[in-house]
Amino acid sequence: MFDKEVYRHRRDMLKKAIGRGVLVFFGNGEAAFNYPANTYRFRQDSSFLYYFGIDRPNLIGIIDIDNDNEFIFGNEVGDDELIWEGRKENLHDCVKKSGLCCLKPFDKAYDFFRRILKDKRKLMFLPQYRFRNKVLIEKFLGINSVFVNNYASIDFIKAVAGQRLKKSTEEIEQIQRAINISEGMYDIAFENINEGIYERQLLAKFEAYAIENGVWLAFPTILTKRGDILHNTRHDGVLRKGDLVVMDSGVETELHYASDITRTIPVGSMSQIQKDIYDIVDVAQKKAISKAKEGVRFLDVHLESVRVITEGMKNLGFFKGNTDSIVESGAYAIVYPHGVGHPLGLDVHDLEGLGEDYVGYNDKIKRSKKFGLSALRFAKELKEGYVMTIEPGVYFIExxxxxxxxxxxFFEFINYDALKKMVGFGGVRLEDDVLIKKDKTVVLSASIRRYTHM
Ligand SMILES: [Mn+2]
Structure with a gap:
């Protein structure tokens, strides 16, 4: 945990932003894998972590703004937990470390919520992604679990997003730590990408470094020569000379801050066309990074990468016609169908669970319905303290x-014959993590090795 003053400060800022009412944070429970006692690795909810820092299952955090009262519903470690999981810190002590007044038994939560409903006080919760918590809300608040998210508080979402998007010094240190571990992992990848190695063998060496460093993955690693499948999580291929391996991965620190890095690495050296495509993505990424500054819309950072890719692919004969028209039409998305990046923090797609349209868009910028552009997760203006990924790519998706x-x-813009000849190429994606500062943008992952054919 951070120092208790960190959590107090975060809660004070939130109280100020919201003004009145009762804020409810549903922590996560254990989730069964194939039977109740065999659970997935426990992951606390990120907003719960942000405001309370307690990394334990089955808790509810309450911020009662009207009565200036903050506490946790949860149960102390029982005998069962003690024998299966060993001695743990008392939950009561964790609550103190979070700067909260007290811990109340979980079974008192029902009466608490009923009283608030009876008194017709304003009660707010965030969108839920775990069914257990939707069921708890049904039980406590009488809202049908299926429709729970229709009742999530938009003011609450916006206040949390406004706060969590801006990273403090201690958060940036955490993200940097995750990135530094990724750096070691990519060093291993570069050393071991060779003719004849199976993707899963490479994966084992790559992920072993994370485990050795006491951290876990932020999401399932993408390590594949089939980079054209954007979120390919299969690892059954064997690497052959001439393959391009796309590796998109991240780890999360003990406090659950993530890294998110992609490198594209050839087996052996690159062919001319591989170099050409790689260079287009490389330039698109560099231009996007230099565009990403405080006050610039992330939409414009995205469009910068789109323009570079469109122009480059036109020069190679994959597109024809006027570059602006190709961009405007959306035809380019046949090779670049995703957004240029997203916020990074406690979630690898930070705050995505609260709804991208509330987090990444606002009254001034609405999400496009066009294929490709519609996949942009974040479009609004960048501010100091934001940590974003910048990850353009080019793919040949059969x-x-x-x-x-x-x-x-788009027959007027796309040279289909040229594209079809490229089927089997896979894809190229390059991803780094940047911090937006007042006067400059810092590439936090600049020292992670990347392939260069110069
Ligand atoms: Mn990413």
Missing amino acids: ALIERWETGKK
Whole structure:
């Protein structure tokens, strides 16, 4: 945990932003894998971690703004836990370390919520992604679990997003620590990418470094020569000379701050066309990074990367016509169908669970419905303290090429014959993590090795 003053300060800021009412944070429970006692690795909810820091299951955090009271509903370690999980710090002590007044038994929560409903006080909760918590809300507040998220408080979401997006010094240190561990992992990847190694063998060496350093993955590692499948989590391929390996991975620290890095590495050396495509993505990423500054819309950072990729792919003969028109039409998305990046923090897609449209968009910028642009997770203006990923890519996706050609999409802009010849190439993606500062943008992952053919 951070010092208790950190959590107190965060809660004070939130109280100020919201003004009145009762804020409820549902911590996560254990989630069963295949039977109740065999659970997934426990992961606390990120907003709960942000405001309370207590990394234990089955807690509810309450901030009663009206009565200036903050406490936790939860149960002390029982005998069962003691024998299966060993001696642990008393929950009561954790509550103190979080700067809270007290711990109340979990079974008192029902009466607490009923009283608030009876008194018609303003009660707010965040969108829920775990069914257990939706069921708890149904039980406590009488809202049908299926429709719980329709009742989430938008003011609460916006206040939490406003706060969590801006990273403090101690948070940036955590993200940097995660990135430094990623650096060691990528060093191992570069050393071990060789003809004949199986993807899963490489994965074992790569992830072993994280485990050796006492951290865990932030999401399932993408390590594949089929980079054209954007979130490919299979590892059954064997690497052959001429393959391009896309590795997109991140770890989270003990306090659950994440890194998110992608490198594309050839087996052996690159062919000319691999170099050409790689360079386009490389330049797109560098231009996007230099565009990403305080006060600039992330949408414009994205469009910068789109323009570089469109122009580059046009020069290689994959597109034809006016570059601006190709960008405007959305035709470029056949090779670059995702957004340039997203916020990074306690969640690898930070705050995504609260709803991207509230977190990454606002009254001034609405999400586009166009394929490709619609996948941009964050579009609004960048501010000091934001940590963002910058991760453009180019892919040759056979199924998409076939479907668009059959549908006669963008025939005026797309050279389908040229694209079809590239099926089997895979993809190229490069991803780094940047910190937006008042006067400059810092690439936190600048020292992580990247392939260069110069
Ligand atoms: Mn990412």
